[in-house]
Each structure stands twice: as structure tokens, then as C-alpha cells.
Amino acid sequence: MSLIQTLTNGTQGLFKPNSLTPMQKLTLRFVVVGLIYYGVVVIEGMLMRLFEVNPSLALGVSQEQFFAIMTAHPLVGIFGSTYAIVFGAFLFLVPFLMKKPLWSIKLGNWTFWLITIGTFVFWFAGFVSHYSPLYTLYWPLPADFSQFSVLGGTFFIVGIALVMVGTALFVINIFKTITFTPAGWEKQPGSALIKSALGLSGLSNLFSKKKKEHLVSLPVAAIARGTVDTAFNAVVILFTGVLILIYMVAELFGVSLKHSAVDALLYKNWFWWGLDLIADGLVLIFVAGTWYLLATLITGKKLFMENWARAALFIEMVVSWTVWSHHLMSDQAQPGILKILSGEMVTAFELITQGLAFFITLATLWSARPLKMSHPLKFLLGGLLGFALAVPAGIMQADLGLNRILHNTQWIVGPHVHVAVLIGLTMTLYSAVYFLFPILTNGAKLYSEKLVSFHFWAHLLGGIGMGAFMGMAGLRGMLRRTIYSNGEFNLYMILAAISGSLLLLAFLAFFYNIVMSVGLRGVIEIFMPSRLKTTDLLPTEK
Amino acid sequence: MIDSNIVLTGQTIAYTFYVLAIMALMGWFAYKVTRNGSGKEIKPVLFYSFVGFLILIGVSLHIVTHETIPWKAMDLNRAEIKADKEFHITMANHKFQLPSNKLTITKNEKVKFVVESKDLTYGFGLFRSDNSMVFQMQVIPAHNNDILWLFDRPAVYSIRSTEYSGPKGINMIVRDAVEVVE
Numbered sequence A: 001m002s003l004i005q006t007l008t009n010g011t012q013g014l015f016k017p018n019s020l021t022p023m024q025k026l027t028l029r030f031v032v033v034g035l036i037y038y039g040v041v042v043i044e045g046m047l048m049r050l051f052e053v054n055p056s057l058a059l060g061v062s063q064e065q066f067f068a069i070m071t072a073h074p075l076v077g078i079f080g081s082t083y084a085i086v087f088g089a090f091l092f093l094v095p096f097l098m099k100k101p102l103w104s105i106k107l108g109n110w111t112f113w114l115i116t117i118g119t120f121v122f123w124f125a126g127f128v129s130h131y132s133p134l135y136t137l138y139w140p141l142p143a144d145f146s147q148f149s150v151l152g153g154t155f156f157i158v159g160i161a162l163v164m165v166g167t168a169l170f171v172i173n174i175f176k177t178i179t180f181t182p183a184g185w186e187k188q189p190g191s192a193l194i195k196s197a198l199g200l201s202g203l204s205n206l207f208s209k210k211k212k213e214h215l216v217s218l219p220v221a222a223i224a225r226g227t228v229d230t231a232f233n234a235v236v237i238l239f240t241g242v243l244i245l246i247y248m249v250a251e252l253f254g255v256s257l258k259h260s261a262v263d264a265l266l267y268k269n270w271f272w273w274g275l276d277l278i279a280d281g282l283v284l285i286f287v288a289g290t291w292y293l294l295a296t297l298i299t300g301k302k303l304f305m306e307n308w309a310r311a312a313l314f315i316e317m318v319v320s321w322t323v324w325s326h327h328l329m330s331d332q333a334q335p336g337i338l339k340i341l342s343g344e345m346v347t348a349f350e351l352i353t354q355g356l357a358f359f360i361t362l363a364t365l366w367s368a369r370p371l372k373m374s375h376p377l378k379f380l381l382g383g384l385l386g387f388a389l390a391v392p393a394g395i396m397q398a399d400l401g402l403n404r405i406l407h408n409t410q411w412i413v414g415p416h417v418h419v420a421v422l423i424g425l426t427m428t429l430y431s432a433v434y435f436l437f438p439i440l441t442n443g444a445k446l447y448s449e450k451l452v453s454f455h456f457w458a459h460l461l462g463g464i465g466m467g468a469f470m471g472m473a474g475l476r477g478m479l480r481r482t483i484y485s486n487g488e489f490n491l492y493m494i495l496a497a498i499s500g501s502l503l504l505l506a507f508l509a510f511f512y513n514i515v516m517s518v519g520l521r522g523v524i525e526i527f528m529p530s531r532l533k534t535t536d537l538l539p540t541e542k
Numbered sequence B: 001m002i003d004s005n006i007v008l009t010g011q012t013i014a015y016t017f018y019v020l021a022i023m024a025l026m027g028w029f030a031y032k033v034t035r036n037g038s039g040k041e042i043k044p045v046l047f048y049s050f051v052g053f054l055i056l057i058g059v060s061l062h063i064v065t066h067e068t069i070p071w072k073a074m075d076l077n078r079a080e081i082k083a084d085k086e087f088h089i090t091m092a093n094h095k096f097q098l099p100s101n102k103l104t105i106t107k108n109e110k111v112k113f114v115v116e117s118k119d120l121t122y123g124f125g126l127f128r129s130d131n132s133m134v135f136q137m138q139v140i141p142a143h144n145n146d147i148l149w150l151f152d153r154p155a156v157y158s159i160r161s162t163e164y165s166g167p168k169g170i171n172m173i174v175r176d177a178v179e180v181v182e
Helices: A003-009 A022-053 A063-098 A105-129 A150-179 A190-198 A200-207 A218-252 A264-299 A306-321 A324-328 A336-366 A375-397 A400-406 A410-440 A449-475 A490-526 B004-032 B044-068 B070-076 B167-171
Strands: B085-092 B095-097 B103-106 B109-117 B122-127 B133-139 B145-151 B155-160 B173-181
Touching: A003 A490, A022 A063, A022 A105, A022 A410, A022 A490, A063 A105, A063 A150, A063 A218, A063 A264, A063 A410, A063 B167, A105 A150, A150 A190, A150 A218, A190 A200, A190 A218, A200 A306, A218 A264, A218 A306, A264 A306, A264 A324, A264 A336, A264 A375, A264 A410, A306 A336, A324 A336, A336 A375, A336 A400, A336 B044, A375 A400, A375 A410, A375 A449, A375 B004, A375 B044, A400 B004, A400 B044, A400 B070, A400 B133, A410 A449, A410 A490, A449 A490, A449 B004, B004 B133, B044 B070, B070 B145, B085 B122, B103 B109, B109 B122, B109 B133, B122 B145, B133 B145
Parallel strands: B085 B109, B103 B173
Antiparallel strands: B085 B095, B109 B145, B122 B133, B122 B155, B155 B173
């Protein structure tokens, strides 16, 4: 096939969009949109990297735009990209693993559109109006209308709210799918399924001689438990959004509400409690569950120490509810007891829970030697390495002594945040994408194996390199949310930009490979209604 | 008092060593997992030992820093410690209002900085001339924001807001505002 034919119809014309079920199309739509938003995030990240070296290199980005990008960048990354890919994958995997249909495909489509449109709305509002209170929204900055446009801010918050509504629908769909009884089935034990999904039966098994059988598989339990945090997080962000909207709407009607009506420290505790349910809750739980799933699928073996894995997921959920104070260690008005108990001690538990997940996954893989170094396996190992690097970096900064000299430096966003997200989380997602690709496309073939290898190495080296150079700058005092206009940290910023360009190249190689695999026609047809009228996940084999 | 730069050097060495070790371990694992195994299962005792090791590391890190980083205990007990000198600083409209143009400290004085914000959430940090950080704290409006620090060597420091307070806040720096004299 010629290059143009492959670009149009995919590799060897193997991808047949007409054969896709509505569920396959729904999942693929989530993945395509998630990857497009990831591309936006990578380009934005690269612009910021160039701006940090020298503002004149950043294609005309102004100072106000720089901070607007800094505000949108993590939100598009988490909601537009990660939420889209993860929600799409889990809406497919939960029914797939439970061998039953999704409770509501319609609700799944609503989640898809709300996340897609909501992300575009807040990104576009930030792009046009330069609304830039950053994702932390420290009070009263989001309502500081001497710096930001009220209208731009209103649209920004409405966009976030749309994403949260889509998230709430995802939560309902997941729990209903676990508990509902499909037509023609024997009545399902709803409450027992919920107990198993939340890990309560796994926990009691640790202390009981009579081991109960698990009604849901471990990956489903992980998804359910991460979904609990997703629900709480949506409530907190929605509530905060409504609070900010009240100030905005009042301002639009010519009434300036007093900022002092909201206690800045209480607000910060509340917001970080919710925000941390993403960073230290659902991400860690979802990732651990995905590791377990991939390890068992790759090896075909039972998970090592499964009851411990289930118990660790339960503990992680409780940890994620009580860990938020490590973000307030430099707030002197925050009670010292909260800093020590929640900030230091509970946070240290994350080293244990994530360490357990790391060990259990490696031990499961080890038990199946020799394994072929497939694409899913190498990306899975990359993901494991990412968290092995990023979690200890986080534990270090969650220490009262070290936080005093690390807080808000490039150390936080480099070795901790970006290595966790880019290497730990994203490489785990890539592993799942490469694993699910033939299943979701009914046997389409990847265009180039060499491009997958390039994708792996460029992403791994770029992500670790960028995190490392940002970290080195942070250790030398470079702050994370400001501009250094005299080239104070240029050596590190140039090296970080070179590493960042590797990440961009890795993404371009991956995207090109996927488009050439399914063809442009295939990509477009994913968004057309399925011709198959079925709730089955996969087409029936003829 | 140990300088914050020395603490950061120690952290750099420890973390670099760890990074090299974990990368080597993962490289070794990636190689070995593709080779024939002995057929032996991993024993649970190895798992429990690993859990014990993680608990030991998680707990001991904070005990070690409490005993070796002097400002940690001082910060937790600052309400009971009498400062030799106190500076009251106000932050408003993206500007620092200092009690005098230069804050002069005599070597070995314990100094308390009490910083008040009149509008937004800011940060307050001291930086050396090479832009490295001595310390920082957050400054929350309508709350008490104070930090106690022992200055045991002559130096000149700049004050800088360490928290983002909108695009107007990026120039919140007062160069050479603090001087520690013999």
C-alpha cells in the first residue's frame, strides 16, 4: 500500500470501523479525544519550557498568556486527557471483567461529551481572557477582578463544572454496572458486590480463617475504590466552583462581594482535601489497579499476595482522605498536629501502599519468566519506574524540615509531579493503550514497531530528563510559578527544554503511528454511530 | 545552625544515589524477566521484609530530619521560643512594606518575621545572592504568618514572594533587604 493509501485506510486496511460495537466506539472516542488533549498539553508544556529559557523563543507568548497556559496545562492534562482515557478504558473494562454489559451506554456518551466540551470551554476561556489563578485557586485570587476578566473567569469555571458533571455521571455508571442485574440474569447481590468492590471483604479475609470468595476481580475493586475518590473530588471542585461563580455573577451585576467572607486557610484546606483526592487518591489507586490488571493479563497468572493487594487498596483510600495537609506544611497558621499527622505520617503511608503495589506487580511478572519484552510490558516497567522515582521525591518534600526549603520550587513539579504524571501515570496508560489496541480495533495492526520503540525511549528519557533538570534548578532555589528574566537558571532550563522536546517527538511518533494504523477514515468513523445495535462489548464472532 | 544549602546537598546525594540504584534495579529486572527462571515462587517472607523496610524508611526519615535539621524543631516550638528580634512586614497590592529599608540582624540572633497580607495569598522567602533559598513560608490573608530563624553567619539576603499572586506578583522582590552583621 502507498503512504497515502495507508494514511487514508490504515495499515493493510485491517481496521474495519463498521465492525465496531457501540461500546468499542465509545471507548475509542474517549481515547482519541484524550490523546488530542494530551497533544495540546505537550505543546503547551513545550511553550512554557521555551518561555523559561527566554520569553522571546516562545512564539510570541506574553507574560499573561504564560500564566494562562500554566493554569490550563495541568487541568487539560488531568481532565481532558487522563480523565478521558481512564474513564473510557474503565467504562469498557468494568463490564469486560465482570462479563456483563455497561449499565448505560447513553450515560457513557454524556460523560464523553461533557468532558470533551467542558475541557474545551475552560481551555478556550483561559486562552482568550488569560484567566490565570492557576489550578490551586488560592483564595481570593480566583475572584481578583483587578487582575482577571470576570466573564473569562465565569466561562472558565463553567467549563470545569461541565467536566465535573460528566465525572459524576461516570461514577454513577461504574457503580451501577457493578451492582445491576442485566435483563435475563439471575438477581445480583448488590450489597455484597459493593462490599467486595470497596475491599471490605478482602480486608476481613486478612483476619479471618474462613476466606470468603471475592465477588469482583481485583482490577474492578481498584476501579471502584478510585471511583469513590473521584466522586468526592467532583463534589469538592463543584462546590468550590459554585462559590467562585457566586463572586463572579455578583461582580457581573455590579456588586463586589467581600473576599474576607471566605476564610483563606479553611478554603485552602477544603480545596486541597478535594484536589489531593486526585493526586494522592484516584491516580495512585487507579494506577495500582491497572498495574495488577496488566501484570495478570501479560503473565496469565494469579496476582502475587492478592489479599494484601486488596487490603492495600482499601488502606490507600483511607490514606487519600487524610493526607491533604502535606500541601500546607509551609502555612504557619496550619495547626502543627495536622502537619505532623496528616502531612508527615499519613503521607509516609503512601510509600508503603505504592511500594506494595510495585512489589506485587514485579513479583507477579517474575513468576512468569521468561516473558517476551512486548510493548505493554516495557511501558508497564516504565510506569513502575516512574512511581518508584516520584513517590520517594514526594515523601521527602512532605517533611517539615525539607519542605521549608523545597516548597514551591521546581523540585515539586520536576522530580515529583512531572515524573509521576509523565513516566508513572502516562507510561502505564500507554501500556494499557498498546494492550487494548488490537482488542478495541478488532485486530488492527500497528503501522510501525520501530516507532513504538522510539516512542518508548524518547518518552522515558525525555520525561526523566525534564524532571531531573527541573529538580536540579529547584534545589538551587528556582521557584515554580514565576519568571526569571535574567537567565538565572538557564543551564537547567535549556536542558529541561531539550528533554521536553524529546517528549514532544515521542508523542508525534506515537500519534503518527496510531493514525497510520487505523487511517484518517477510521479515525473519523469512530465518531459516527455504530451500525451494530448491541450492548455487547465485542462483536459476535461469525 | 546547619545552612539550608548543606541540607540540600545531603538530599541531592541521597536522592541521586537512590535514583541510580532503582534505575539499575529496573534495568536488571527488565533483562532477567525475559530469561528462563528457576521455577521457584517468590517467598512471602521477602514481601513482609520489604513492607517492614518501607515502614522503617517512612518513619525514620522524619525522625532523622527532626534530629538533624535544626529549624524543624524550632519551627514546631516557635511559640515558646523568645526571639531576639522581630520584624513586622505587610504585603498588599503586590508590594512588600518593610519596617525599614534594610533589616539589620546581628550574627547569632534568633529573628521572628511576622508577615501580614492585606489582600491575596502570597509567599515570603529569603534568598541568597546566587538565588538559592534560605527559607520560605506561605502568607495567608487574615491569619498569623510567622517564622523564626537563627542567623549564624554574616550575609546579605533578598526578600521575595514565593507564591504566585497573579501576573502582577512576579516582580515582588526586594533586593538585599536583609543584612546579617558581625
